[in-house]
């Protein structure tokens with residue numbers, strides 16, 4: 364029996380293209396793994412009314428971790444139109460399967476390393492090495508939202524906070540409300556992940572990015588927990604910054620920062636900026652990590668216009684594969700893969716279209732393979 368069972372989820376569009384690249388390098392690295400195909404994505408929404416079928420969840424439960432390509436998602440009205448005829452009008456609604464997986468398996472850490480590899484013509488500056496830890500299950504994306512605002516919710520809020528009276532004259536139909544829920548345990552565990560990563564990989568600082576001067580309660584709680592956790596890591600400095608100023612500092616002095624930790628929506632924003640500093644979607648990989656399970660993916664989507672063309676940059680997918688190897692404790696294979704990717708980028712002869720080259724996805728994957 365293989366040491367690892369890896370759920371293999373290419374999904375839609377270019378997800379399929381880039382997963383071919385991942386398979387090539389994993390087979391070359393001779394990872395002792397069985398790859399278990401699992402259905403996910405738009406096709407399963409259209410044909411079954413569920414982009415994350417129950418059988419896929421069962422497969423995931425039997426696996427060590429998952430590797431995921433990308434999925435297509437569309438707004439509600441379009442989603443309904445593409446459903447199989449007999450499934451329409453039954454109240455089925457599309458839910459993002461990746462968000463579903465995060466919640467179902469409590470994958471609370473969203474890990475997004477962003478390194479400016481030498482030779483990447485898309486780097487904004489040299490030597491950028493950022494690692495964003497985004498809380499992945501709560502915060503402003505907890506899904507506790509109201510529109511219209513029910514009277515009971517309004518009255519209860521008002522009973523506890525007189526500032527709610529400011530909206531007395533606005534009818535419930537004209538109010539939308541999204542709750543930013545931060546729990547002490549949620550704050551503590553994401554910060555601990557960030558510090559432990561900084562320690563393992565030798566980063567001297569962890570920067571907490573919040574807005575405690577305005578979001579006094581939620582960002583305040585994040586700040587208190589970060590300070591408490593930082594006591595356990597005296598060799599690592601905790602920096603505290605505000606999200607708005609941090610965006611300016613990241614553009615101005617990206618080299619000053621290492622590990623960054625933040626709540627869900629701020630992390631969503633910071634990580635996209637950080638990714639763009641080192642080449643954008645073709646280079647941005649992420650891990651969705653829980654205590655006992657994880658799913659690794661490039662952060663790009665299914666890019667339908669390039670689907671099946673063997674054209675897009677597989678580097679993000681290969682870096683996601685590297686993150687998976689790290690998580691599995693296959694440190695040597697992870698380093699070997701990262702070094703091979705580094706070499707190909709540094710040599711600069713094999714480049715996909717986004718780097719103004721002519722090479723295909725598999726040309727790049729094969730170049731990486733040849734250097735493993």
Ligand code: NAI
Nearest residue numbers: 433434435436437644645662663664665666667675676717
């Ligand atoms: P996208 O990420 O699929 O593509 C946007 C553009 O970025 C592409 O047209 C292409 O020019 C470039 N690009 C993306 N990946 C690239 C790569 N590996 N190499 C080179 N260039 C690359 O985003 P878009 O077009 O907004 O969404 C397309 C579909 O993907 C939608 O249905 C969307 O909902 C879904 N999506 C899925 C995600 C996921 O699976 N995690 C994330 C983002 C979008």
Ligand code: MG
Nearest residue numbers: 631632634635
């Ligand atoms: Mg995002």
